[in-house]
Amino acid sequence: MSDAKVGIIMGSQSDWPTMQEAAEMLDTLGVRYETRIVSAHRTPDRLWDYGKTAVERGLQVIIAGAGGAAHLPGMMASKTRVPVIGVPVQTKALNGVDSLYSIVQMPRGYPVATMAIGAAGAANAGLMAAGILALNDPALAKRLDDWRAALSASIPHDPTAS
Numbered sequence: 001m002s003d004a005k006v007g008i009i010m011g012s013q014s015d016w017p018t019m020q021e022a023a024e025m026l027d028t029l030g031v032r033y034e035t036r037i038v039s040a041h042r043t044p045d046r047l048w049d050y051g052k053t054a055v056e057r058g059l060q061v062i063i064a065g066a067g068g069a070a071h072l073p074g075m076m077a078s079k080t081r082v083p084v085i086g087v088p089v090q091t092k093a094l095n096g097v098d099s100l101y102s103i104v105q106m107p108r109g110y111p112v113a114t115m116a117i118g119a120a121g122a123a124n125a126g127l128m129a130a131g132i133l134a135l136n137d138p139a140l141a142k143r144l145d146d147w148r149a150a151l152s153a154s155i156p157h158d159p160t161a162s
């Protein structure tokens with residue numbers, strides 16, 4: 001059994017540069033995770049197994065990124081009650097609006113917490129996962145509070161200051 005608390009899954013190797021942002025955020029915050037390529041379209045059996053075993057393997061949050069006809073996050077949400085955070089990967093043809101619409105409008109009963117398109121969405125997915133885990137992990141809560149305070153402190157008051 002892996003000790004990962006967060007599963008970062010993506011439809012393709014080509015999603016990794018985007019999804020790496022989620023992984024880096026979890027590294028920064030000291031959260032254990034695993035990374036996998038899982039595709040509803042190309043590896044449906046892998047998706048089935050991943051969703052079926054997510055709870056027993058101790059996963060508490062799944063971050064799922066996909067582009068285009070991005071069915072992966074929703075299908076994963078159908079297969080497991082582990083909360084799924086969806087990341088719409090930016091696409092060349094339609095700029096990621098296709099990914100966003102594919103992920104965000106889930107039917108009642110099977111929610112996906114949908115982030116912004118692209119790298120910011122992936123980083124925020126890492127933060128969202130950490131926030132969920134921090135509810136039951138005071139040390140992580142402190143690290144997350146410190147990270148947020150540091151970000152606030154880094155924002156200048158004066159836009160002309162360099």
Ligand SMILES: Nc1c(C(=O)O)ncn1[C@@H]1O[C@H](COP(=O)(O)O)[C@@H](O)[C@H]1O
Pocket residue numbers: 010011012013014015038039040041042065066067068069070071072073089
């Ligand atoms: N949207 C999905 C799914 C899925 O939702 O199951 N599987 C792969 N893909 C997406 O296809 C895009 C192009 O993939 P390739 O670069 O491998 O052709 C990727 O953004 C991937 O997430």
